[in-house]
Amino acid sequence: MKTLLEAHNLSKLYGNGRSQVVALKDVSISLFPGECLALMGPSGSGKSTLLSILGLIIRPTSGCVLVQGKPVEEDERSRARLRNEFFGYIHQEFAVIENETVEKNVMIPLQYARIKPSRQERQSRILQLLKQLNLDWAVHKNVSFLSGGERQRVAIARAIINHPSVILADEPTAALDRKSAEEIMGFVLSMRDQGCSVLIATHDERIAKTCDRVLHLVDGRLL
Numbered sequence: 001m002k003t004l005l006e007a008h009n010l011s012k013l014y015g016n017g018r019s020q021v022v023a024l025k026d027v028s029i030s031l032f033p034g035e036c037l038a039l040m041g042p043s044g045s046g047k048s049t050l051l052s053i054l055g056l057i058i059r060p061t062s063g064c065v066l067v068q069g070k071p072v073e074e075d076e077r078s079r080a081r082l083r084n085e086f087f088g089y090i091h092q093e094f095a096v097i098e099n100e101t102v103e104k105n106v107m108i109p110l111q112y113a114r115i116k117p118s119r120q121e122r123q124s125r126i127l128q129l130l131k132q133l134n135l136d137w138a139v140h141k142n143v144s145f146l147s148g149g150e151r152q153r154v155a156i157a158r159a160i161i162n163h164p165s166v167i168l169a170d171e172p173t174a175a176l177d178r179k180s181a182e183e184i185m186g187f188v189l190s191m192r193d194q195g196c197s198v199l200i201a202t203h204d205e206r207i208a209k210t211c212d213r214v215l216h217l218v219d220g221r222l223l
């Protein structure tokens with residue numbers, strides 16, 4: 001089967017000399033269409049670093065990333081376009097823009113889309129998505145007034161509004177209570193069922209059990 005996303009021999013060093021940290025060592029990984037892959041590992045094992053390299057947020061020290069079988073181009077413009085169109089990134093800390101409405105937060109990726117939908121279309125897509133997330137009531141509310149679980153749903157809506165092929169989720173439920181965490185995971189898995197591939201970094205065995213495949217990262221190496 002063809003991969004959607006793959007990486008070969010990734011290594012990542014931070015810093016130099018005596019303060020140098022080896023965050024990843026020779027990691028190769030493949031993500032197939034329609035699968036949910038869990039990445040488990042203790043704190044500091046390199047999970048966020050790996051997700052950030054795969055999501056083209058940072059560059060590896062060595063190794064390469066392939067999207068739909070093709071090596072990612074080096075120039076920042078191509079990387080930014082892929083970041084916006086191919087990936088949806090969900091962070092642990094509900095990365096929302098404070099003092100902005102839910103609608104404005106979710107609209108950001110649409111404003112950078114290559115083919116920008118009309119204002120009316122943008123608003124209707126946002127409302128439709130917020131309905132699926134049971135958050136349509138909050139469309140004009142300021143995110144600062146929302147709970148942690150609600151803010152994470154806003155972050156998810158923003159990550160998927162451009163219909164990404166791959167969702168990269170970095171411990172998306174770590175800062176949530178159990179009920180909100182279950183809701184978020186239910187939604188992430190429903191994205192997989194709609195054809196998205198998902199790579200989720202987690203410490204939580206219960207979350208890993210709901211995924212199709214589990215990989216373990218220890219000291220920057222995949223077991």
Ligand SMILES: Nc1ncnc2c1ncn2[C@@H]1O[C@H](COP(=O)(O)OP(=O)(O)OP(=O)(O)O)[C@@H](O)[C@H]1O
Pocket residue numbers: 014015021022023041042043044045046047048049050
């Ligand atoms: N920007 C950075 N500069 C220097 N060292 C870094 C940087 N980012 C991460 N590291 C180090 O790289 C290693 C891997 O960190 P990373 O955040 O990828 O691990 P993690 O498995 O995601 O941890 P956690 O579960 O705590 O988020 C750690 O030793 C960390 O301290």
